[in-house]
Amino acid sequence: MIEEILPVDVMSAEAFGDDGDVHLFPEERAAIANAVPRRRREFSTVRQCARKALGELGIPPVPLLPGRQRAPQWPAGVVGSMTHCSGYRAAAVARASRLHSVGIDAEESVPLPEGLLDLVGLPAERDMVERLGAHDDAVPWDRLLFSCKEAVYKVWFPLTQRLLGFDGARIDIDSSGFFSARFLVPPPLAAGSPVPRLTGRWMHRDGLIVTAIALPCP
Numbered sequence: 693m694i695e696e697i698l699p700v701d702v703m704s705a706e707a708f709g710d711d712g713d714v715h716l717f718p719e720e721r722a723a724i725a726n727a728v729p730r731r732r733r734e735f736s737t738v739r740q741c742a743r744k745a746l747g748e749l750g751i752p753p754v755p756l757l758p759g760r761q762r763a764p765q766w767p768a769g770v771v772g773s774m775t776h777c778s779g780y781r782a783a784a785v786a787r788a789s790r791l792h793s794v795g796i797d798a799e800e801s802v803p804l805p806e807g808l809l810d811l812v813g814l815p816a817e818r819d820m821v822e823r824l825g826a827h828d829d830a831v832p833w834d835r836l837l838f839s840c841k842e843a844v845y846k847v848w849f850p851l852t853q854r855l856l857g858f859d860g861a862r863i864d865i866d867s868s869g870f871f872s873a874r875f876l877v878p879p880p881l882a883a884g885s886p887v888p889r890l891t892g893r894w895m896h897r898d899g900l901i902v903t904a905i906a907l908p909c910p
């Protein structure tokens with residue numbers, strides 16, 4: 693389903709469960725040696741997805757290790773993003789000659805825990821969530837807002853190597869399946885040019901919320 697909200701030059705793969713018998717490289721196994729079984733399963737399956745998507749770009753299987761601030765280290769010349777939540781894992785990759793960065797996020801379609809919206813949402817975003825909810829209560833708009841922010845962070849981090857607080861970008865959700873993010877901090881640079889705004893797409897289907905942002909090269 694995630695391919696429906698990604699541009700055609702982004703390769704993606706997804707899984708709705710864990711296969712149990714995923715090949716990991718020794719260095720990947722070492723990276724999760726002390727993790728709980730649930731974490732090992734998501735780590736393994738999403739890497740299987742990533743290697744499948746990389747294969748679509750003609751790139752042979754390589755270890756995909758967590759790097760700085762846990763951001764995945766992609767092969768040279770590739771940008772990518774991974775996400776997992778209960779019942780879903782996905783990876784998206786593209787040639788760095790086509791995209792500066794890509795960010796994907798998936799969430800279970802349930803409202804945020806009590807009080808979390810106040811921590812992650814700007815006042816204007818909280819108003820937006822209320823407005824959207826008054827119009828259509830089938831979508832947990834607070835969870836969607838959260839997912840948009842996670843996707844923004846996954847685009848931001850590879851470009852900046854910096855953390856970004858939840859108040860670092862203002863999200864505007866369009867109920868037709870699009871969203872935008874405007875940075876409220878000095879924006880990231882892509883090939884030397886500032887990127888003050890990102891646009892992305894979202895989908896709500898089968899108990900999942902999925903968001904994706906691709907930042908194309910001009």
Ligand SMILES: CC(C)(COP(=O)(O)OP(=O)(O)OC[C@H]1O[C@@H](n2cnc3c(N)ncnc32)[C@H](O)[C@@H]1OP(=O)(O)O)[C@@H](O)C(=O)NCCC(=O)NCCS
Pocket residue numbers: 734735738758760761762763764773774775776777796797798841842844845846847849850856857858859860861
């Ligand atoms: C990193 C973060 C975005 C991950 O999101 P999540 O919903 O918890 O988890 P997801 O399953 O969707 O994504 C996890 C994957 O994100 C990727 N990831 C982790 N850190 C990353 C980073 N700094 N940059 C890019 N991708 C990152 C990894 O591939 C990870 O999977 P893996 O550990 O199996 O390799 C989140 O934990 C976080 O730190 N958020 C705070 C920052 C933020 O969102 N700011 C809002 C800005 S408006």
